[in-house]
Amino acid sequence: MLKFQNITTREKKPYLNNLNLNILNGRFVLLNYKSKLEKNKIIDLICQLDTPKSGNIIIGGKNLSKFNCRSKIIHKRIGICFEDFKLIQTKDVLANIILPLKIHTKLSSKKLIEAGEEQLKNFGLLEKKHNSLTTLSLEEKQRLNIARSIILNPELIILDNPQTHLKIEKIESLMKYLELLNKAGKTIVVFTNNKKIENMINFEKYILEKGAISNV
Amino acid sequence: MFKKMSQMNTEINELIQKNITYYTLSFTTLIFAFLFFNISIISVYNIYRNNKTLNKSYTLSVYMNNNVSQNSIEKIEKNILNLDGIEKISYINKELAFQNLAAQLGLSNRGINNPLLNSFIVKTKGEKNLNEAKVIIDEIDGVKEVIINKKSVTALDEKIKRNNKLIIGLLIIILLPIKIMIFNIMHGSVVSQNHDIEAKLYLGMEKKEILRPYYFINNIKFISAALIGSLIFLNLYEFLRAQITGLNYLASTIQAGIVVGLILILIILSFPFLSFNLIKVKR
Numbered sequence: 001m002l003k004f005q006n007i008t009t010r011e012k013k014p015y016l017n018n019l020n021l022n023i024l025n026g027r028f029v030l031l032n033y034k035s036k037l038e039k040n041k042i043i044d045l046i047c048q049l050d051t052p053k054s055g056n057i058i059i060g061g062k063n064l065s066k067f068n069c070r071s072k073i074i075h076k077r078i079g080i081c082f083e084d085f086k087l088i089q090t091k092d093v094l095a096n097i098i099l100p101l102k103i104h105t106k107l108s109s110k111k112l113i114e115a116g117e118e119q120l121k122n123f124g125l126l127e128k129k130h131n132s133l134t135t136l137s138l139e140e141k142q143r144l145n146i147a148r149s150i151i152l153n154p155e156l157i158i159l160d161n162p163q164t165h166l167k168i169e170k171i172e173s174l175m176k177y178l179e180l181l182n183k184a185g186k187t188i189v190v191f192t193n194n195k196k197i198e199n200m201i202n203f204e205k206y207i208l209e210k211g212a213i214s215n216v
Numbered sequence: 217m218f219k220k221m222s223q224m225n226t227e228i229n230e231l232i233q234k235n236i237t238y239y240t241l242s243f244t245t246l247i248f249a250f251l252f253f254n255i256s257i258i259s260v261y262n263i264y265r266n267n268k269t270l271n272k273s274y275t276l277s278v279y280m281n282n283n284v285s286q287n288s289i290e291k292i293e294k295n296i297l298n299l300d301g302i303e304k305i306s307y308i309n310k311e312l313a314f315q316n317l318a319a320q321l322g323l324s325n326r327g328i329n330n331p332l333l334n335s336f337i338v339k340t341k342g343e344k345n346l347n348e349a350k351v352i353i354d355e356i357d358g359v360k361e362v363i364i365n366k367k368s369v370t371a372l373d374e375k376i377k378r379n380n381k382l383i384i385g386l387l388i389i390i391l392l393p394i395k396i397m398i399f400n401i402m403h404g405s406v407v408s409q410n411h412d413i414e415a416k417l418y419l420g421m422e423k424k425e426i427l428r429p430y431y432f433i434n435n436i437k438f439i440s441a442a443l444i445g446s447l448i449f450l451n452l453y454e455f456l457r458a459q460i461t462g463l464n465y466l467a468s469t470i471q472a473g474i475v476v477g478l479i480l481i482l483i484i485l486s487f488p489f490l491s492f493n494l495i496k497v498k499r
Contacts, residue, residue, distance in 0.1 A: 089411060090234040
């Protein structure tokens with residue numbers, strides 16, 4: 001599902017240096033990291049906001065280096081929950097959650113709203129659908145962030161520190177939910193250094209260190 | 217197409233509504249920036265016009281011999297007029313000049329011999345033409361003496377040089393900061409939204425698509441501020457010209473309007489292209 005082949009990035013002292021990673025379809029992977037820069041670089045590469053100096057990135061069998069520009073086809077297959085939320089400040093809760101659908105599908109406004117409301121209901125945010133982001137607590141923002149990452153029903157779900165701002169019981173129920181998604185065939189990658197999460201589920205575990213990935 | 221337009225319209229509405237204070241303040245600042253921009257443009261234009269007039273004011277006096285007939289005087293006048301760089305020639309009759317002089321001094325001119333000569337006041341374009349004209353006129357039959365008032369020539373030269381320095385100074389001191397101010401405001405409106413722009417990029421939206429509403433708002437804001445600022449300026453200009461005596465030497469409001477209009481059209485036409493380079497997002 002997600003394959004990094006000999007990836008070296010463009011910096012003078014590359015953040016990622018000859019990195020290899022192969023995550024097969026339907027796996028649930030946990031990635032520990034020593035440096036935020038290295039972790040963010042991987043996310044940038046997956047989002048096609050950066051290109052490597054050398055090596056290949058293959059997502060769902062498609063080699064990113066063969067695309068001249070950012071491919072929406074690939075983006076549609078990935079859902080990312082960002083550590084810093086990356087929510088749109090000028091939009092309300094409902095508009096935020098349906099944004100990936102707006103970008104990657106051609107659903108009518110009515111269907112967009114229906115899908116958005118459904119997802120908000122699942123994450124306990126329906127009553128706040130017309131709220132501005134400034135009225136949400138950090139925990140609610142994180143829930144919205146997670147909800148948005150899976151609204152497209154993507155094959156690959158990447159969660160960057162999904163436990164941030166969540167209480168322990170919420171983290172547990174999130175992990176159970178992710179496990180269900182994984183059982184339904186989704187590939188899930190969690191970037192975290194949180195020990196509690198590590199003990200919750202039986203992950204395939206890797207460590208990102210000194211620009212390379214090693215198996216644990 | 218209509219769907220895209222309606223989406224963009226919604227985006228623009230959201231952007232403006234959420235940042236209404238920012239947009240109002242930046243729009244007002246832009247109007248003021250254009251007001252000062254126009255003031256400096258018209259100051260430069262008026263100084264330039266003044267320089268042009270001064271440049272045509274290099275003067276020499278041509279004194280005729282006493283025995284020159286009226287016919288010859290007319291021929292001499294025609295000859296001088298045909299020389300290069302002659303802007304204006306005026307004949308001064310010695311009798312008339314004597315009467316004026318006597319009147320100025322409060323004397324009676326009866327019984328006094330007129331010591332003056334018939335003469336021409338010749339105005340040339342630039343100092344070079346003045347010197348060349350002097351050499352040629354000196355050779356004409358019937359001309360007794362050609363005099364250049366060196367003091368007034370030096371004063372004229374200095375005035376023109378001072379004006380040129382003023383034009384350059386105005387362009388550097390006023391226009392450049394105004395330009396930076398205008399462009400910073402335009403740039404700032406995008407930079408202030410960098411968080412949202414970056415978030416949309418991470419979600420897979422095309423950069424062009426993301427920036428389209430910003431370009432649109434910026435262009436509309438820029439063009440309307442330019443028009444409003446210029447109209448306010450032209451009204452003020454007309455008001456000041458009408459109310460303050462002694463400002464008649466300034467270019468007329470219509471002329472000022474044409475200059476401002478032409479420059480605005482150039483800026484407005486070039487801004488949409490400039491704004492693409494101006495608005496640079498991190499990625």
